[in-house]
Amino acid sequence: MTSAHEHIAPASRVTCRQRHGATDPHRAEGHEAFPLGPSLLFCPGDRPDRFAKAADRADAVILDLEDAVGPGSKQTAREAVAAHRLDPARTLIRVNAPGSPDFEADLRALSAHRPRWVMLPKAETPAMVDRLVGALPGVQVVVLCETARGILAAPALAAHPDVAALMWGGEDLIASLGGTSSRHADGSYREVVRHARSTVLLAARAHDRSAIDAIHTDLSDADAWRAEAEDAAASGFTATACIHPDQAGAIRAAYAPSPEEAAWARGVLAAAEHHGAGVFEHEGRMVDGPILRHARSLAARTSPDRT
Numbered sequence: 218m219t220s221a222h223e224h225i226a227p228a229s230r231v232t233c234r235q236r237h238g239a240t241d242p243h244r245a246e247g248h249e250a251f252p253l254g255p256s257l258l259f260c261p262g263d264r265p266d267r268f269a270k271a272a273d274r275a276d277a278v279i280l281d282l283e284d285a286v287g288p289g290s291k292q293t294a295r296e297a298v299a300a301h302r303l304d305p306a307r308t309l310i311r312v313n314a315p316g317s318p319d320f321e322a323d324l325r326a327l328s329a330h331r332p333r334w335v336m337l338p339k340a341e342t343p344a345m346v347d348r349l350v351g352a353l354p355g356v357q358v359v360v361l362c363e364t365a366r367g368i369l370a371a372p373a374l375a376a377h378p379d380v381a382a383l384m385w386g387g388e389d390l391i392a393s394l395g396g397t398s399s400r401h402a403d404g405s406y407r408e409v410v411r412h413a414r415s416t417v418l419l420a421a422r423a424h425d426r427s428a429i430d431a432i433h434t435d436l437s438d439a440d441a442w443r444a445e446a447e448d449a450a451a452s453g454f455t456a457t458a459c460i461h462p463d464q465a466g467a468i469r470a471a472y473a474p475s476p477e478e479a480a481w482a483r484g485v486l487a488a489a490e491h492h493g494a495g496v497f498e499h500e501g502r503m504v505d506g507p508i509l510r511h512a513r514s515l516a517a518r519t520s521p522d523r524t
Contacts, residue, residue, distance in 0.1 A: 251381075251456055252306065253277040253309065253334065253456065254276055254455050254457075255276060255455065255457060256275045256277075256456065256459060256464075256468040256469045257276065257278075257309070257429065257456050258274060258275035258277070258278050258458075258461075259279045259281050259311075259432070259459070259460050260285075262281050263286050263287075265300075268301055268303055272304070272308070276307070276456075277307045278307065279336060280298045280301060280308060280310050282298060282310065282313055282323055283311050283312065284338075291322070298326075299329070305333045308334065309332075309335065309359060311335075311361075312336070312337065312338070312349070314339035315339065315340075315345040315349075324349070332353065335353060335356050335357075335359070336358075337359070337361060338363065338386075339361065340374055342373070343370075343374060343376075346358055346377045350379045356379070357379070358379050359380075359381060360374045360380050360383050361384045361386060362374065362383060362385045362386070363388075364389060364390060365394055366393075367390075371383060371417050372420045374420070375423065375424035376424050381427060382421065382427035382429055382455065383420060384428075384429035384430075385416075385430075385431055387400075387413070394409070396409075404441050418453060422453055427455040427456065429456045429457065429458055430445070430446070430449035430454045431458060432458045432459055433445055436461050436464075442464055443467045446471035447471040449471070449472075450472040456468075456472075472518060473518060474518055485504055485508065485512040486512050486513070488504070489504070489512075
C-alpha cells in the first residue's frame with residue numbers, strides 16, 4: 218500500500234535534507250549547521266509589542282500561537298504573527314497541535330505569509346508533518362516531541378525529508394504520562410525525562426538533523442539553566458529554547474567555547490594538518506578521528522556566523 222507521505226512528497230521535490238546539504242558525501246561531520254541557534258526565545262503571538270525586542274535579544278525568536286496564547290486570544294495572535302515584519306530567516310512560528318481546530322486555522326492564516334520555519338508541537342507521526350508541509354509548501358519544520366508517542370516516534374520524525382530539527386519538552390511529556398512533575402526537588406530531571414531528552418538527541422543526530430534542548434522554566438535559578446545549556450552544548454544539541462531574554466544571553470555564552478577550548482581546538486586542527494592522517498599526540502593527549510571531530514565542532518562554534 219502506498220503511504221500518504223509518498224503521495225505528498227514526490228521524488229522531484231527539493232527536500233529539507235537536500236537544502237541543508239546532508240546528502241553531500243564529502244561532509245566532514247555529517248551534521249548540517251543549524252542557522253537559528255544557539256538561543257531560541259519564545260514570544261507570545263498575541264504580544265506584537267514584544268516581537269522586535271525578543272528578536273534583538275536572541276539568535277532567533279519563536280512566535281508562539283500555542284501554549285503562550287489563551288483560547289480567547291488565538292485569532293488576535295494569528296493576525297499579529299501573520300503580519301510580523303521580523304527577519305524570516307531568524308523567525309519560527311509555533312502553530313497549535315495537529316488535530317485541533319486551531320491548527321487548521323493557523324495553517325489558513327499562514328498560507329499567504331509563507332513562513333520559512335514552523336515548529337510543530339505534539340508531533341507524533343510523519344503524517345502530521347505531511348499535513349503541515351502540504352498546507353505550507355517549502356516550509357522547514359522543527360518537530361516538537363513532547364508526548365509519549367512523540368518520543369517513541371522521534372526516529373521516524375527525524376527521517377522525514379522536510380524536518381530540519383527536533384526539539385523535546387518535559388512538562389507535556391509528564392502530562393501525557395499522567396505524572397505531575399518533570400523534575401526532582403533538587404531541580405534535576407526525573408529518569409524518564411532524561412531518557413526522552415537523550416532519545417530525541419540521538420534520533421536527530423542519527424538522521425543528520427539539528428537537536429534543540431527544552432526550556433528551563435525556573436527563572437529564579439540562573440545557575441541551573443546556565444549549567445543545563447552548557448550540558449546541552451557539550452552533549453551535541455545545536456540550540457536551546459528559552460522563555461526569558463536573560464536566558465538567551467546565557468545560552469549563547471554556554472554554547473560558545475571558552476578561550477582555552479578555542480585555543481585547544483585551533484592547536485589540534487593545526488597539528489592535524491602537520492601530521493596528516495592517522496593517530497598523533499598533541500599536548501600529551503592522543504588525537505584520533507573522534508577527537509578531531511570534537512575540535513572541529515568547537516572551531517565551528519567560534520566562527521563569525523555563530524557568535
